[in-house]
Amino acid sequence: MYKKDLISKELQKVAQAIDKILGLKQEGKIEEAHDLIQQTFSEELELKNVNFDTVSVKDFESLLKQKQYSDKHLDYIAQLLFESAHPFREADTGITNRLHLVLEVYNLLETEHHVQLLENISKRDMIDNFLNNNQYE
Numbered sequence: 001m002y003k004k005d006l007i008s009k010e011l012q013k014v015a016q017a018i019d020k021i022l023g024l025k026q027e028g029k030i031e032e033a034h035d036l037i038q039q040t041f042s043e044e045l046e047l048k049n050v051n052f053d054t055v056s057v058k059d060f061e062s063l064l065k066q067k068q069y070s071d072k073h074l075d076y077i078a079q080l081l082f083e084s085a086h087p088f089r090e091a092d093t094g095i096t097n098r099l100h101l102v103l104e105v106y107n108l109l110e111t112e113h114h115v116q117l118l119e120n121i122s123k124r125d126m127i128d129n130f131l132n133n134n135q136y137e
Contacts, residue, residue: 007070014044014076021083037084045069045077052081053094057104064108071113075120078105082123088130099127 017040024033042048050063064074085098106124109115 010044011070011072011076014040014073014080017044018076018079018083021080025083025086034084037080040080045073045080047077052084052098052101054097055101057100060101061104061108064105071109071115074105074109074113075115075117078102078109078120078123081105082127096131099131103127 017036021033021036021040024030024036041050041052046067047063050060055063064077069077081098081102085092085095085102088095088099103124106120109117109120
């Protein structure tokens with residue numbers, strides 16, 4: 001019971017951080033939002049030493065499996081990675097890698113956890129369009 005409560009508390013902190021990130025982005029405070037994303041990865045998800053701009057998809061997948069994240073954790077990781085890349089800019093080379101990581105997390109959610117969310121499908125379509133056409137709609 002204690003472990004379940006601890007995990008629920010961790011997930012609640014990440015969800016609150018995502019809400020705050022989205023609010024900061026709506027206010028045009030992109031840099032502050034990106035700082036909070038990095039802080040959340042470090043403090044709440046224990047992914048502080050990961051360079052999302054350069055880590056390979058295979059190494060990232062191995063790391064996620066090693067940490068045995070729940071489907072909720074993986075969904076929050078995908079949301080944070082997506083927000084760290086959004087709005088997509090062609091000149092930012094790290095965005096492409098982060099978007100490939102988002103797609104990998106979605107694949108893990110679907111294949112390992114059998115979770116498929118409509119919001120994630122929509123985001124996958126946006127990412128595919130950007131990666132395949134180098135444009136963002």
